[in-house]
Amino acid sequence: xxxxxxxxxxxxxxIAAPLVCAALLPVFRKAPNLREAxxxxxxxxxxxxxxxxxxxxxxxxxxxxxxxxxxxxxSIAFKVEPLGMLFALxxxxxxxxxxxxxxxxxxxxxxxxxxxxxxxxxxALGSTMGxxxxxxxxTLFLCYxxxxxxxxxxxxxxxSPEAMRAGRLYLLLLLGTSMVLFLPAIIxxxxxxxxxxxxxxxxxxGKASPLVVGLLLALFAFxxxxxxxxxxxxxxxxxxxxxxxxxxxxxxxxxxxxxxxxIVKIAIYIFGIETLSxxxxxxxxxYVGSASLLLASLIALTRDNLxxxxxxxxxxQLAYVVVGAALAGSTGMIGSGLQIATHAAGKITLFFCAGAxxxxxxxxxxxxxxxxxxxxxxxxxxxxxxxxxxxxxxPFGGMWSKWLLVLGALExxxxxxxxxxxxxxxxxxxxxxxxxxxxxxxxxxAEAHDSHGGQDGIREAPLACLIALCTTALLCIxxxxxxxxxxxxxxxxxxxx
Amino acid sequence: MMSVSSHLxxxxxxxPLLGGVLAALLRRGSLAFALTLAVSWIMPVISGxxxxxxxxxxxxxxALGSWPPPWGIEYRVDLLNGFVLMLVSTIGAVTVPFAARSxxxxxxxxxxxxxxxxxxxxxxxxxxxxxxxxxxxxxVFLEISSLSTYVLIALGRNRRALVAAxxxxxxxxxxxxxxxxxxxxxxxxxxxxxxxxxAARLAVAPPEQARAMVAGLAFLTVGISLKLALFPLxxxxxxxxxxxxxxxxxxxSATATKVAIYLLIRFLFxxxxxxxxxxxxxxxxxxxxxxxxxxxxxxIIAIYQSDLKRMLAYSSLAQIGYIMLGIGxxxxxxxxxxxxxxxxxxxxxxxxxxxxxxxxxxxxSVRLDDLAGIGRKMPWTTSAALIAGLGLIGTPGTAGFISxxxxxxxxxxxxxxxxxxxxxxxxxxxxxxxxxxxxxxxFRPTADRLAEAKDPPLSMLLPLLVLAxxxxxxxxxxxxxxxxxxxxxxxxxGGLR
Numbered sequence: 001x002x003x004x005x006x007x008x009x010x011x012x013x014x015i016a017a018p019l020v021c022a023a024l025l026p027v028f029r030k031a032p033n034l035r036e037a038x039x040x041x042x043x044x045x046x047x048x049x050x051x052x053x054x055x056x057x058x059x060x061x062x063x064x065x066x067x068x069x070x071x072x073x074x075s076i077a078f079k080v081e082p083l084g085m086l087f088a089l090x091x092x093x094x095x096x097x098x099x100x101x102x103x104x105x106x107x108x109x110x111x112x113x114x115x116x117x118x119x120x121x122x123x124a125l126g127s128t129m130g131x132x133x134x135x136x137x138x139t140l141f142l143c144y145x146x147x148x149x150x151x152x153x154x155x156x157x158x159x160s161p162e163a164m165r166a167g168r169l170y171l172l173l174l175l176g177t178s179m180v181l182f183l184p185a186i187i188x189x190x191x192x193x194x195x196x197x198x199x200x201x202x203x204x205x206g207k208a209s210p211l212v213v214g215l216l217l218a219l220f221a222f223x224x225x226x227x228x229x230x231x232x233x234x235x236x237x238x239x240x241x242x243x244x245x246x247x248x249x250x251x252x253x254x255x256x257x258x259x260x261x262x263i264v265k266i267a268i269y270i271f272g273i274e275t276l277s278x279x280x281x282x283x284x285x286x287y288v289g290s291a292s293l294l295l296a297s298l299i300a301l302t303r304d305n306l307x308x309x310x311x312x313x314x315x316x317q318l319a320y321v322v323v324g325a326a327l328a329g330s331t332g333m334i335g336s337g338l339q340i341a342t343h344a345a346g347k348i349t350l351f352f353c354a355g356a357x358x359x360x361x362x363x364x365x366x367x368x369x370x371x372x373x374x375x376x377x378x379x380x381x382x383x384x385x386x387x388x389x390x391x392x393x394x395p396f397g398g399m400w401s402k403w404l405l406v407l408g409a410l411e412x413x414x415x416x417x418x419x420x421x422x423x424x425x426x427x428x429x430x431x432x433x434x435x436x437x438x439x440x441x442x443x444x445x446a447e448a449h450d451s452h453g454g455q456d457g458i459r460e461a462p463l464a465c466l467i468a469l470c471t472t473a474l475l476c477i478x479x480x481x482x483x484x485x486x487x488x489x490x491x492x493x494x495x496x497x
Numbered sequence: 498m499m500s501v502s503s504h505l506x507x508x509x510x511x512x513p514l515l516g517g518v519l520a521a522l523l524r525r526g527s528l529a530f531a532l533t534l535a536v537s538w539i540m541p542v543i544s545g546x547x548x549x550x551x552x553x554x555x556x557x558x559x560a561l562g563s564w565p566p567p568w569g570i571e572y573r574v575d576l577l578n579g580f581v582l583m584l585v586s587t588i589g590a591v592t593v594p595f596a597a598r599s600x601x602x603x604x605x606x607x608x609x610x611x612x613x614x615x616x617x618x619x620x621x622x623x624x625x626x627x628x629x630x631x632x633x634x635x636x637v638f639l640e641i642s643s644l645s646t647y648v649l650i651a652l653g654r655n656r657r658a659l660v661a662a663x664x665x666x667x668x669x670x671x672x673x674x675x676x677x678x679x680x681x682x683x684x685x686x687x688x689x690x691x692x693x694x695x696a697a698r699l700a701v702a703p704p705e706q707a708r709a710m711v712a713g714l715a716f717l718t719v720g721i722s723l724k725l726a727l728f729p730l731x732x733x734x735x736x737x738x739x740x741x742x743x744x745x746x747x748x749x750s751a752t753a754t755k756v757a758i759y760l761l762i763r764f765l766f767x768x769x770x771x772x773x774x775x776x777x778x779x780x781x782x783x784x785x786x787x788x789x790x791x792x793x794x795x796x797i798i799a800i801y802q803s804d805l806k807r808m809l810a811y812s813s814l815a816q817i818g819y820i821m822l823g824i825g826x827x828x829x830x831x832x833x834x835x836x837x838x839x840x841x842x843x844x845x846x847x848x849x850x851x852x853x854x855x856x857x858x859x860x861x862s863v864r865l866d867d868l869a870g871i872g873r874k875m876p877w878t879t880s881a882a883l884i885a886g887l888g889l890i891g892t893p894g895t896a897g898f899i900s901x902x903x904x905x906x907x908x909x910x911x912x913x914x915x916x917x918x919x920x921x922x923x924x925x926x927x928x929x930x931x932x933x934x935x936x937x938x939x940f941r942p943t944a945d946r947l948a949e950a951k952d953p954p955l956s957m958l959l960p961l962l963v964l965a966x967x968x969x970x971x972x973x974x975x976x977x978x979x980x981x982x983x984x985x986x987x988x989x990x991g992g993l994r
Contacts, residue, residue, distance in 0.1 A: 070972070172932075179928075187906060191906065
C-alpha cells in the first residue's frame with residue numbers, strides 16, 4: 001500500500017509540476033537562460049514522474065487521487081489507467097524534446113512574448129496531464145476546456161489580424177462544440193447511468209438502447225472538437241498560424257491527441273466495448289471516420305503550404321484513431337492507443353522539420369523547396385523517417401498501429417474499414433513522399449534564386465532544432481521495437497483489475 | 498445577550514435605516530463612508546446568525562412591536578430568505594470598501610453623504626423586502642429600495658443618468674402599482690396581508706374564487722417581473738446600470754434584481770403554490786419562453802455594445818433569464834440551480850462591474866475602443882475580470898458551471914431535451930461577448946491614453962479579487978452555496994399542492 005500512497009502523490013505532482021513551472025516563469029522573465037532552464041528541468045521532472053508511474057500501472061495498479069467533490073456525483077478526481085498512462089508518457093517525453101526545439105526556434109526567430117509563450121505551454125501540459133489521468137468525465141471536461149483556453153494565446157502568438165482571426169475560429173469552434181455537444185453528452189450520461197466515473201467495462205451497459213448509444217456517441221465524437229473529425233476540423237488548419245513549436249507539440253500531439261484520446265477513453269470506459277458493438281451502435285462512426293480519413297488525405301494532396309498539408313495529414317491520421325475506437329473491438333482499441341503514440345512521434349518530427357526549414361530558409365511552400373535536401377540533409381532525412389512511419393512501413397513505429405487497426409477491422413468484420421485503411425496509406429505515400437523526393441532530387445527553381453537570394457545562404461537550422469528533430473526521428477524507429485511493451489500495457493485495459 | 502439575538506430580524510432592517518438617517522446628518526462624505534462601512538459590515542453578521550438559527554432550529558418568526566401575526570407585521574426568516582439576506586448583506590459588506598475612492602471621484606463632495614444615505618436606504622429596502630412576511634410591508638420596502646435607487650442612478654455623472662433614472666422611475670412605479678393591485682386582490686379574497694396566513698386561507702378558498710386568485714397572481718407576477726427586469730419588461734435596466742455611478746451599479750446589479758426574484762419565488766411557491774396547481778396554468782410555459790428569449794436576445798445585444806457597463810447590463814438580463822428558467826422548470830434540481838445562480842451571478846457580476854469601476858477610476862472611460870491593451874496596464878483587474886467572465890460563460894471550475902449543470906439536469910429530469918441544448922447554446926453567445934472584451938484588453942497593442950493606467954488601490958482591488966476568488970470557490974466547493982440552495986428548494990417544493 002505504501003507504494004500506492006506514493007503513486008497517488010505522483011499523479012497530483014504530474015499535474016501540479018507544469019502549473020508550478022508556469023507560475024515560476026514570469027519570475028525569470030529578465031533572465032532567458034534561467035527561464036528556459038526552468039522549463040527544461042520541469043519537463044524532465046515531469047517525464048520522470050510519469051515514468052515513475054509506469055511500473056505501477058504495468059503491474060496492474062490504478063493509482064487514484066481525489067481532490068474535491070464539487071457536487072454529489074461531480075468530483076475532481078484522477079485515476080491512472082493504461083491508455084491515459086500511454087498518453088501522458090507520450091506528451092511528457094515529447095515536451096522535453098519540444099522545449100529544446102522551442103528554445104532554438106524562438107531564439108533564432110527572436111520572437112516577442114517568449115515568457116508568456118513558455119508559461120502557456122506549461123499550463124497546456126498541465127491540462128494535458130489532467131486529461132490523461134482524469135478519473136471521470138467532469139475532470140476530463142474541466143481539463144479539456146482549460147487546454148482550449150491556455151492554448152489560445154499560443155495560437156494567436158503573432159497577434160497579426162490573420163492570427164487573431166484564426167484564434168477566434170479556434171476558440172469558438174472548440175469551446176462551441178464542447179459546450180453545445182460535449183457537455184450535454186456528459187449531462188445525459190449522468191442522467192442515464194447515475195455516474196460519470198470512468199469504469200472498466202463502461203457504465204452504460206443495459207442503460208440505453210443502441211439508438212441512444214449511437215446518438216450519445218455522436219454528441220461525444222463531434223463535441224470533442226479537438227479530435228478534428230470532419231466537419232469540425234476547420235480549426236486545425238487555421239491554427240497553423242501559430243509558431244511551429246506550438247503546431248508541433250500541440251497540434252500534432254497534445255491538443256489533437258487529447259481529443260482522440262478522450263474519444264477512445266470514453267468508448268472504453270463510458271460506453272464499454274460490448275455496449276458499443278450491441279446493435280451496431282457505433283457503426284456509423286466507422287463510416288464518418290473513414291470519410292474524414294480519406295477526404296482529409298485528398299485535401300492534403302492539394303495543399304502546397306507545408307504546414308497546411310501536415311495539418312490535413314493530421315486530421316486524416318486522427319480519424320484512424322476514431323475509426324479504431326468505432327470498430328468496438330479490443331484489438332481496434334489497442335491499435336488506436338498505439339496510433340496515438342506512433343503518430344505523435346512521426347508527426348512531431350515532420351513539424352520540427354517544417355519549422356527547421358522555415359527558420360533556415362523562410363520557405364513555407366512545398367513548391368519552393370526543390371533541392372533543399374542538399375542544403376539541409378539531416379532535416380530532410382528526419383522528414384523521410386517521419387513520413388515512412390506515418391505511412392506505416394517497417395522498421396518504423398507507425399507500422400504496428402496500422403497493423404493492429406487492420407487486424408481489428410478484420411476481427412470485427414468491417415471490410416470497408418480495411419479497404420479504407422489500405423487506401424489511405426497509399427494516399428499518405430502520395431502526399432508525403434513527393435516532398436522528400438523534390439527536396440533531394442529536383443533542381444532548385446530559377447526564380448527562387450531571384451526572390452530569396454538563392455539557396456547559397458541556406459544551411460541547417462540551429463543545433464537545438466536539429467537535436468530535437470533527430471531525437472523524434474529516432475523515437476519513430478524505437479517505437480517499432482518497443483511496440484510490444486506498449487501493446488502489453490494497453491492489454492491491461494481489458495485484462496486488468 | 499439572549500434578548501439581542503431574539504431581536505436580530507428587526508435589527509437587520511433598523512440598523513441600516515438609522516444608519517441612513519445618520520449618514521445624511523453627518524454631512525461629510527468621509528464620515529458617512531465610515532458609518533456605511535460599519536453598518537455594511539454588521540449586516541452579514543446579523544444575517545449569518547439568523548441563517549445559523551434557521552438551519553439549526555427552523556424558521557424564525559418575529560412579531561414587530563409584539564403584535565402577533567396575522568394582525569401585526571411579521572418578520573419571518575426561513576431557509577429561502579435567510580439565504581437571500583446573507584447574499585445581499587455579504588455583497589454589501591464585500592464591495593463597500595470599493596466605494597470610498599470610487600464615490601470620492603464620481604460624486605460631488607457635497608452630495609457624497611447623500612449618496613451613502615441613499616445606499617443605506619436602498620440596503621434597508623432590499624433587506625426589508627426579503628425579511629418581511631407581510632405582503633403590504635414588502636410593498637413599502639420595495640418602494641424604499643426603488644426610490645433610493647432612482648436617486649442613486651440619477652447621481653451618475655453623465656447627464657443621461659437623469660433620463661435613465663426617470664425611465665426607471667416610470668417603469669418601477671408601474672411595477673409597484675401592479676404589485677399593490679395584486680396584493681389588493683389577495684386582501685379582498687382573504688382579508689389578510691400576512692403571507693403565511695394568506696396561503697392558508699387561499700388553500701381553503703371556495704372554487705368560485707379561483708378566477709380572482711389568478712387575477713391577483715397575474716398582477717403580482719407582472720409587477721415583480723418589471724422589478725426583476727424579466728424580458729421583455731427590462732427596458733429600464735441597461736440605461737440604469739450604464740449611467741449609475743460605478744459602485745451603485747455594482748451593488749444594484751448584484752442585489753436588487755435578486756431580491757425581486759426572491760419575492761416572485763416567495764409568492765409563486767409559498768403563497769400561491771399552496772392553493773393553485775401550476776400545472777393548470779401556463780405560468781411555467783410563459784417563464785420558459787421569456788427566459789429563453791432573454792438568454793438569447795439579451796446576449797446577442799450584449800455582443801454589439803461598445804460600452805462595457807451597458808454590455809454587462811445586457812449580460813445581466815440574460816443571466817436573469819437563466820434564473821427564471823429554473824423557476825419555469827420548477828423541479829428540485831432546476832430550482833436549486835436558480836437559487837444557487839442568485840449567489841453565483843451576484844458574485845460574478847459584482848466582480849465584473851467592480852473591474853469596470855476600477856477601469857473607470859484609472860482611465861476615465863469604459864468604452865471598449867479606449868481600452869485596447871488594458872490587460873498589460875491593469876493585470877490584476879483584468880485577470881479578475883477574466884475569471885468572472887469565464888464564470889459568466891459557464892466554464893467548468895467556475896460558479897457559472899454549477900448553476901447551469903443543475904438547470905440542465907432539471908430540464909433533463911422533465912425530459913426537455915431541447916432545453917438542454919438551448920441552455921448550452923446560449924452560453925456560446927456569451928463566449929462571443931466575453932471573448933471580444935478579452936481580445937481587446939489583452940491582445941491589442943496598448944493604446945496611448947492608457948500610458949498612465951495601473952491597477953487601482955488596494956481598497957478597490959481587494960473586493961474585486963475576493964469576488965473573483967468566490968467565482969472559482971463556488972465552482973469547486975459547493976457545500977455552502979448548493980447545500981443551502983438545495984435545502985431551500987426542497988423546502989419550497991415541499992409546500993406545493
